[in-house]
Amino acid sequence: MSAPAGRARRVLAATAAAVAGALAVGMAVAAPSTAEPGPTLGQLAAAKGRYFGSATDNPTLNNAPYTAVLGSEFNQITVGNTQKWQYTEPSRGQFDYSQADRIVAFAQAHNQIVRGHTLAWHNQLPGWVNDVPAGELLGVMRNHIANVAGHYKGKVVHWDVVNEAFEEDGTRRQSVFQQKIGDSYIAEAFKAARAADPNAKLYYNDYNVEGIGAKSDAMYNMVKSFKQQGIPIDGVGLQAHLILGQVPSTVRQNIKRFADLGVDVAITELDIRMRTPRDATKDAQQAADYRTVTNACLAVTRCVGITVWDFSDGYSWIPSVFPGEGAALIFDENFNKKPSYWAVYEALGGTRVTTTTTTTTGGTGTGCTATYRVTSQWGGGFQGEVSIRNNDTTALNGWTVQWTFAQGQALANLWNGVATTNGQDITVRNASYNGTIDAVGTTTFGFIGSFSGSNPVPSPITCTRA
Structure with missing residues (x-):
């Protein structure tokens, strides 16, 4: 099913128009040609009223082969790290947007939409935030959101306003915000984000919520309550850091139940890790898993897009956190397209001829x-x-x-x-x-x-x- 016409036009307008010349790393052959490259993942997604994007980080912007793919294959970019609190407000009241601005500028130069990530999260906080007295933290959080979301007003289409606020059993994570502000901090963060940028879509984002279970139930109940109270929430992000062969069987059903609440759904941080090294059997399973996730999103009109958490195995966070695991993405370390790439390509409507x-x-x-x-x-x-x-x-x-x-x-x-x-x-x-x-x-x-x-x-x- 296609997205509503308005959203489809917005996503289509943001499709990267890059041609193969942007990919040239060696000497381009000086042979005349009127051929255009085949459709990219971003273009295929845009034709279905959606986006297909990648997260990225600042050090990789200095790698020409990497940026050639990043700038041409995708029609959406997520700022992987440098919009987080430790970078944007390292000292109380002192804001620094220099690193994140560089990624946003890259996206703008390549006609890519930007997802902002993230305004309130318990990780990657500067130490001073934990030392703020309980009576002051709500004001500090509001001020942070007002400044960061205000700085990117008109440049960011989605904000992950609050990230990972629930434990696996559905209880509230005891973050500094939960402990010093209480249950209301999530709603207050969304209100502050709406005031700072009325046009950005506001998301709650979490992991291990792709299928139906205790954690996704808690998230569902919170979103339902917010909608009833008029708290400004526009979408939910399912991170989708998945394990080979373990895509939840209820992922499509879960996407639909959130959509039925009247919010959009995005797959925000997709990767599917395996025990390394790769082999043909693992590659085939990974391709099937990527196809399943892509089809689940396409099956629900309000699933607006998919973002992989970087696109090349050489730049994945997985091996540093899960020793012996990796190869989780759709390009390998040398920027070759893996079977998982072609599975997404075909699921989005592309035709592969080999x-x-x-x-x-x-x-x-x-x-x-x-x-x-x-x-x-x-x-x-x-x-x-x-x-x-x-x-x-x-x-x-x-x-x-x-x-x-x-x-x-x-x-x-x-x-x-x-x-x-x-x-x-x-x-x-x-x-x-x-x-x-x-x-x-x-x-x-x-x-x-x-x-x-x-x-x-x-x-x-x-x-x-x-």
């Missing part, structure tokens, strides 16, 4: 193997990727891949490699950062191409060690 050819050079199984795939195709254009595998027991320190387009195809843009063309002959050499491949390891580069008529995979394709 054809493959593989050639090994070296004669005796040594050297390297190049595997060429067409991963998606549309009228006049296609996206492809080539995987390079080191077949030796020693590290490979540079590679070259060559092929010839036999049907007049043209290369438009390429990333994670440096390409040159000579007519229909294509040569791709490693970029400065991915020439070394460990023994029996792999790396990947991708590209956009155009074609007319047919688009067969080239054969042969050769891989040569430097």
Whole structure:
């Protein structure tokens, strides 16, 4: 089902219009092309009146391959850390928005909407907040919300106003706010946020509330009470930090019961962790789990969008908190699309076309193997990727891949490699950062191409060690 027309227009208007040139990391091939890249997750979601976004953090904005994907694939950004209290008001009454402003500016430059995260939370508080006398803390909290939400007025479409206020059994978490202000602090936070920014949608956000249970019941009862009292709450965020093969069977039912209260629902921090290392079986289960969550959101009109908690396994919080676990996201450490990516892509209505050819050079199984795939195709254009595998027991320190387009195809843009063309002959050499491949390891580069008529995979394709 599609979202109401007004929200659909707002999300569609925020869709990133980036083309493959933004992804170019090596030298872009100077071949003329009118082909546009296939739809991104953000574009597919926008077509259904929703967003598909990613959280991000300040250090990663200095990584060009990372920001190329962040700026082109998604139509929504969540500020992962630097809108939290410890960053925005490190000393009482002294506000600092410099780091969060940089992320918001990035989103604006890429036509992405921004979710604000978070105004009142028991974690990542500066020490001085815990020392505020009980009689003063409500005023301090109101002042903080007024300043932070006021600073981002008109720039943030959603605020996670209060985060993680319930324990697993549904009782109130005994945070400094709960202890010194009492049960009313959540309602007071929402009132302060509405006064600071009347147009932002105000959310309560929590984890382990994706299915129906004691914690989500407590959240449901609070939202129902707020709606009855006229407390300004517009939505609930289901964080969805999930475990492989354990997506709650009641997730769709749970989304719908909140929507029936008259609030929007967002999947706000999605990742699905596994015991590492990855293998094909785990990847397949993870893909099925991502598809289940995406379909559950699409099934309920008031589920407005999905945000992954960063998009690349190399930038996930999981391994530092759950030793031996990880690989929770939709891109791997080298920004290759995982089966979980394609599961979301197809659930959102995208069509994946995959054809493959593989050639090994070296004669005796040594050297390297190049595997060429067409991963998606549309009228006049296609996206492809080539995987390079080191077949030796020693590290490979540079590679070259060559092929010839036999049907007049043209290369438009390429990333994670440096390409040159000579007519229909294509040569791709490693970029400065991915020439070394460990023994029996792999790396990947991708590209956009155009074609007319047919688009067969080239054969042969050769891989040569430097």
